[in-house]
Amino acid sequence: MDSDLLLPRPEGLYCPAGDFYIDPMQPVPRAVVTHAHGDHARSGSGLYHVARAGGGLMRERLGAASDIREFAYGERFTLGETVLSLHPSGHVLGAAQIRIEGRGLVAVVSGDYKRDPDPTCVPFEPVPCDIFVTESTFGLPIYRWPPMSGVVEEILVWLDECAARGVPAVLFSYALGKAQRILAELATRTDRTVHLHGAMVRLVEAYREAGVHMLPTVPVSDSAKGRDFAGELVMAPPSAAGSPWMKRFSKASTGFASGWMQVRGARRRRGYDRGFIVSDHADWSGLIRSVDDCGAKRIYVTHGDGEALIRHLRETGHDARPLRSLGGAMPDERSSEEGD
Amino acid sequence: MRRFAQLFEALDRTASTSAKRDAMAAYFAVAPAEDAAWAVYVLGGGKLRRTASSTELRTALADETGYADWLIDDSYQHVGDLAETIALMLPAIDDEGEDTPLHVWMEARLPSIGKLEPGERIALLREWWRSTPREQIFLVNKLLTGSLRVGVSQRLVVQALAQWSNLATDLIAHRLSGTWKPGAEAFRALAGPERDDEHAGERPYPFFLASPLEQGVENLGDIHQWLAEWKWDGIRAQLMRRADGALIWSRGEERMDGRFPELEQAAADLPDGCVIDGEILAWLPDEAHPLLFAALQKRIGKLKPGPKLLADTPVRLMAYDLLELGGKDLREHPLAERRALLTSLLEGRGPTLTVSPAVSAPDWASLAEVRAESRERRTEGLMLKRTDSPYRVGRKRGDWWKWKVDPYTVDAVLLYAQPGHGRRSGLFTDYTFGVWDGETLVPVAKAYSGLDDSEIGKLDRWIRAHTIDRFGPVRSVEPTHVFELAFEAIQASGRHKAGVAVRFPRILRWRTDLAIRDADKLDDLRRLASG
Numbered sequence: 112m113d114s115d116l117l118l119p120r121p122e123g124l125y126c127p128a129g130d131f132y133i134d135p136m137q138p139v140p141r142a143v144v145t146h147a148h149g150d151h152a153r154s155g156s157g158l159y160h161v162a163r164a165g166g167g168l169m170r171e172r173l174g175a176a177s178d179i180r181e182f183a184y185g186e187r188f189t190l191g192e193t194v195l196s197l198h199p200s201g202h203v204l205g206a207a208q209i210r211i212e213g214r215g216l217v218a219v220v221s222g223d224y225k226r227d228p229d230p231t232c233v234p235f236e237p238v239p240c241d242i243f244v245t246e247s248t249f250g251l252p253i254y255r256w257p258p259m260s261g262v263v264e265e266i267l268v269w270l271d272e273c274a275a276r277g278v279p280a281v282l283f284s285y286a287l288g289k290a291q292r293i294l295a296e297l298a299t300r301t302d303r304t305v306h307l308h309g310a311m312v313r314l315v316e317a318y319r320e321a322g323v324h325m326l327p328t329v330p331v332s333d334s335a336k337g338r339d340f341a342g343e344l345v346m347a348p349p350s351a352a353g354s355p356w357m358k359r360f361s362k363a364s365t366g367f368a369s370g371w372m373q374v375r376g377a378r379r380r381r382g383y384d385r386g387f388i389v390s391d392h393a394d395w396s397g398l399i400r401s402v403d404d405c406g407a408k409r410i411y412v413t414h415g416d417g418e419a420l421i422r423h424l425r426e427t428g429h430d431a432r433p434l435r436s437l438g439g440a441m442p443d444e445r446s447s448e449e450g451d
Numbered sequence: 452m453r454r455f456a457q458l459f460e461a462l463d464r465t466a467s468t469s470a471k472r473d474a475m476a477a478y479f480a481v482a483p484a485e486d487a488a489w490a491v492y493v494l495g496g497g498k499l500r501r502t503a504s505s506t507e508l509r510t511a512l513a514d515e516t517g518y519a520d521w522l523i524d525d526s527y528q529h530v531g532d533l534a535e536t537i538a539l540m541l542p543a544i545d546d547e548g549e550d551t552p553l554h555v556w557m558e559a560r561l562p563s564i565g566k567l568e569p570g571e572r573i574a575l576l577r578e579w580w581r582s583t584p585r586e587q588i589f590l591v592n593k594l595l596t597g598s599l600r601v602g603v604s605q606r607l608v609v610q611a612l613a614q615w616s617n618l619a620t621d622l623i624a625h626r627l628s629g630t631w632k633p634g635a636e637a638f639r640a641l642a643g644p645e646r647d648d649e650h651a652g653e654r655p656y657p658f659f660l661a662s663p664l665e666q667g668v669e670n671l672g673d674i675h676q677w678l679a680e681w682k683w684d685g686i687r688a689q690l691m692r693r694a695d696g697a698l699i700w701s702r703g704e705e706r707m708d709g710r711f712p713e714l715e716q717a718a719a720d721l722p723d724g725c726v727i728d729g730e731i732l733a734w735l736p737d738e739a740h741p742l743l744f745a746a747l748q749k750r751i752g753k754l755k756p757g758p759k760l761l762a763d764t765p766v767r768l769m770a771y772d773l774l775e776l777g778g779k780d781l782r783e784h785p786l787a788e789r790r791a792l793l794t795s796l797l798e799g800r801g802p803t804l805t806v807s808p809a810v811s812a813p814d815w816a817s818l819a820e821v822r823a824e825s826r827e828r829r830t831e832g833l834m835l836k837r838t839d840s841p842y843r844v845g846r847k848r849g850d851w852w853k854w855k856v857d858p859y860t861v862d863a864v865l866l867y868a869q870p871g872h873g874r875r876s877g878l879f880t881d882y883t884f885g886v887w888d889g890e891t892l893v894p895v896a897k898a899y900s901g902l903d904d905s906e907i908g909k910l911d912r913w914i915r916a917h918t919i920d921r922f923g924p925v926r927s928v929e930p931t932h933v934f935e936l937a938f939e940a941i942q943a944s945g946r947h948k949a950g951v952a953v954r955f956p957r958i959l960r961w962r963t964d965l966a967i968r969d970a971d972k973l974d975d976l977r978r979l980a981s982g
Contacts, residue, residue, distance in 0.1 A: 252518060253526045253539035373539065375463065376531050376876030380904075385464060419525045426519060 113242055113409065114437050116193070116211055116218045124220065124244075124434075128213040129193035131160075133220050141190065145222030146206035147172045148287060160188070162197045164233065165205015167317045168287070184233065200224035201235035202391050203288030204321055210238050218242035219405060223414075225390065226397035227256055230295040231288070231323045237404035244411045244434060245402060248392045249370055250420035256370070256394045262387050263296050269366060269385055274342030279360045283383065284368040286311045286348040288391050291318040293346070293368060294325035306331045306340065308347035308356065331359070352383075370394070402429060411437065454482055455490055455553045456586045462494075462601045471603055475611035486553040488638035491612065495605040495627070498598040499557065502565030503572055505533050505596055511576040512537050528924050531876020534592030538585050548582055557633070561595055606845055616642035621844040624657040630706075655689040655700035656726060656774050656782065657844040661834060661851035668854060669815045671835065678786060678838050679810040679818055681830040682853055683769050684744050684940070685732040686751065690714060690768055690804075691775075692721040699731075709754055711766050717803040724778030725796065728842075729770040729807065736765070736802070740829045743942055744954070769807040770797060771834075774842055782842035789842070825856045831939065832856040858937035859953075859979060861971045862962055864892050865932045868914045869925045871899065879914045879926070880907055882958075884936060888949070888973040892930055895949045895976060896938065901958025910961075933965040934958050941980045949973055951980045 118125045123135035131141040138155035145151055147168035154173045161169045163181040170179060182188055184207070187196045193213035200206045202223040209220045219240040226235055266282070273280040284290050290311050297305075304327045307315060312330050319325065331345060345360060349367065357363075367383040370390025378386040393401060398420060402410055410431040412421050417433060424431035461474040475494065479487050509523055516523075518540065530536040551560070560579070564572050580588055593599050609627060613620040626641050630653065671677060687702040697718035699707040708715070711731060733742040733750060746764050750756060773793035774782055781789050790806075797804050810833060812818035818833070825832045832855035840850035863884035871880035881899050885892035902910065910932070918926040937959045944952035951973075962969075 251526050251529055252516070252522065253530055253536060255539070255543075257543075374530055374877065375535055376872075379463070380875065380878070382466070419522060423519070423522055 115214050116216060117437055119435060119437055126193060126211060129191035131190050133209060143209050145209060146203055162205045162207040167320055168205055171313060171317055198236045198238050199233035201229060201232060204232045204318055206232060208238060216241045220244040223392055225393045226400060229292050231291050231318060240405050240407050242409050243402060243405045243407035244413060245398060246414040247398060247412050247417035247420040248414050249394055250398060250417055252395045254370060254373055254394045255396060256390055257388055259296055262389055263300060266387060267300060270344055273364050277341040279340035279343055279345055279363040281345045281347060281360050281363040282366045282368060283347055283349045283352055287314050289368055289389060290346055291315060291323060291325060295323055298324055298326045304329060306343060306345040308351050310348050311346060452553045452556055452587050453550045455486060456590055459590060459601060462603055468607065472607060472611045472614060475608065476614040479612060479615040484635040484638040488633035488635060489553050489557045491608055492633040493599050494603050495608045496598055499561055499594060501596060502561055503576065503595050507569060507573055508533060508537060508592060511573040512540060514573065515577045515580060516540055528870055529877055531870060531872040534589050534596060537592050538589035541580055541588060543585060612641055621657060624844055625654065653698055658702050659843045659851060660846040661853040662846055662848045664852040664854045674815055676838055678836045680807045680834045681810060681828060682832045682834045682855060683730040683732055684831050685730040685747055688729060688731050690718055690727045692718050692723060692725045694723050710750060713765060713803055714768055724775065726775035727770045728772040728774055729768040731766050731768055733764045734767045745942060767803045767805060769805055771807050772842060785839040786836055787838040822856065858939055859941060860935055860937050860959060861976065862933050862935050862965060862969060863895060864930045864967045864970045865928060865934060866892060866894055866930060867925050867927050878907060878911045884934060886971045886973050886976060893949045893973060895951065896936055896953050896956040898936055898956045898958050906961055930967050933962040933967060933970050935960050935962050941976060943980045951976050
């Protein structure tokens with residue numbers, strides 16, 4: 112039975128055969144965590160199992176005192192009656208798919224993943240399995256990511272325009288993953304120094320310590336009061352938009368790097384001057400391809416409502432179901448605009 | 452069309468009016484005149500006759516992509532715009548090939564598709580899509596099915612043209628109003644030197660629009676420097692008497708010839724070369740008040756009204772202003788003078804052409820008392836016009852104010868929601884509200900506006916989590932939230948389940964202090980409708 116391996120519970124996705132939770136939302140005795148984003152890695156659990164490539168970030172997120180066990184990608188370890196291994200998901204540095212073998216079945220919980228190249232992390236590895244749990248953050252065929260090289264070009268042209276107008280360019284993005292990916296991509300084209308919002312500084316440092324090459328950065332707080340940042344790139348998390356922190360950049364042109372920027376209505380609604388289509392999630396074709404690549408007999412879909420992806424997979428010959436159909440009960444999953 | 456697509460992107464990207472104006476002026480300076488002319492036309496809200504239906508576009512998309520109809524529909528619901536949905540779902544093309552200029556699209560390609568059989572039409576659509584870059588596919592689809600909406604008004608286009616040509620905005624506005632047809636010559640003529648006979652043609656004068664009075668009326672100063680009139684609820688129009696007959700132009704600058712024969716007949720008696728600005732109202736003979744706007748609507752839609760409709764719903768023009776007399780442009784003359792001329796012009800001509808009466812009062816407080824009669828007189832309030840004001844162009848603040856009566860309000864319960872379009876696509880922003888009819892809530896109004904972005908976001912999340920049922924894109928929700936709605940008028944209606952129809956409903960505030968039991972009753976609304 113699938114539910115011997117995976118069972119949604121209020122605390123999170125539970126594995127009865129191995130007695131552990133995946134990305135638990137509440138403290139539990141044993142957790143396996145896919146990646147370091149705040150909605151997946153939460154502190155308070157007894158013991159964590161994570162990929163070694165993301166160990167530094169996990170300690171940053173969960174606190175140095177947490178009991179964290181690190182495993183190389185592909186390294187096998189045992190929990191209860193299951194044998195586990197972690198495999199790259201290409202989402203952010205250290206992000207992992209969790210392969211669970213037990214009761215004669217192999218399940219893969221892919222966590223968040225993408226198929227596009229990213230200089231900051233190991234690419235997604237298709238893992239053959241019987242049961243595949245996939246996200247569906249961008250589960251409609253309107254989402255199809257443009258090549259990153261073109262987006263980097265757009266960002267550079269925007270920076271030039273800002274320089275010509277003598278205004279700062281403030282680019283908002285997720286502080287973990289997206290920001291570092293953009294800094295690494297830009298480093299292939301320029302060597303200018305980027306100013307960072309405080310919430311990004313330590314995370315960028317953690318990537319540097321992991322050996323990721325990025326543009327040089329300085330914290331905004333290191334700059335003297337009254338500096339005008341004209342023509343310079345400033346990066347900040349979306350939560351800083353509209354906050355008092357932005358007063359320093361009152362004349363700035365603002366940009367937002369997100370997969371949601373693919374849709375014109377979303378671009379206009381967010382109120383940023385520019386939208387850049389950059390996502391650390393799989394686009395529609397990436398989702399379909401990953402389902403095909405793993406060869407699973409059964410697909411469970413999570414994140415977003417996933418209805419369209421499920422129906423499309425079923426009509427194209429897959430046994431696809433919502434994760435909640437496994438029974439049990441998990442709290443409402445993330446709303447449609449949270450992942451990006 | 453590459454250059455126009457770049458302009459569109461620049462316009463779409465910014466919310467700043469001046470940045471939009473600059474972008475358009477820069478485009479007019481470099482674009483070939485035959486393309487710039489069409490840019491003026493479509494950015495000003497002009498559209499071609501629809502040559503392909505949205506069903507045909509969907510069919511072509513399904514054929515081209517192999518996606519199921521339901522998946523196309525789901526995607527459309529998410530994006531909120533069919534033209535964009537198509538552009539996003541089609542595979543990217545490798546080779547852009549030759550650029551097809553905007554005027555070729557507008558004059559040859561798009562009109563040609565209308566002449567084809569449906570099957571051929573779909574095949575041609577697919578061929579275009581395969582050879583056109585994504586951002587241009589979006590524009591082609593938009594132009595095929597309706598107008599471009601990119602936060603640019605006709606007025607802003609006029610300002611950009613004025614900036615580019617170094618001419619006055621009112622001259623440009625006048626040249627563009629009415630029957631202006633896009634073309635290279637017509638575009639160049641927009642920037643030509645002013646001629647003496649500019650205003651004598653068949654084109655209406657640009658309308659002068661009043662702004663809502665936001666300050667206390669007593670701040671307007673001496674009441675004797677102001678003319679007060681009723682604010683009639685009809686169609687603002689210009690009646691133009693020309694040598695070969697009469698022309699009627701709506702404020703939307705559409706010709707309404709043929710729709711109102713009684714006005715054209717009355718105008719035939721006027722001297723050649725005069726233009727009256729006024730309000731068309733449905734009004735029965737010997738009645739003290741006009742009919743409701745709904746009655747007039749029957750006339751608007753009817754190109755050649757029959758004798759029964761003419762007898763049941765006759766119209767008259769409440770004349771506000773005289774813009775031209777004896778072929779002479781009077782707009783720079785003070786209002787008091789124009790009105791004196793208007794009064795003597797229409798004297799003794801019968802009710803079809805009537806001067807809108809002045810509402811006089813010795814002071815502002817007394818005028819406010821008269822204003823309280825607005826509703827029973829079937830008006831929306833008062834207009835206040837400075838007696839020495841010229842007839843200006845567009846919405847210029849200061850000389851003309853509309854002093855509307857406060858709207859009706861009702862506390863109603865959110866019952867249904869569906870995703871909005873444009874800026875609000877993907878969010879539940881189109882709401883249906885209900886009031887109590889005994890123990891059940893019956894829908895009485897739909898409203899789209901009035902909440903701020905954070906309230907919209909909060910309500911959107913709540914709707915997703917509290918959906919009871921789905922009917923296509925529409926969701927019914929648990930009756931929980933009460934909103935105060937404002938509306939301008941209410942009338943009995945056989946077409947609405949509740950038996951009443953409200954005009955211009957909008958949300959005033961989210962009444963988090965009220966429970967659904969506190970919402971209003973249908974009987975209260977019925978009373979208002981019959982009152």
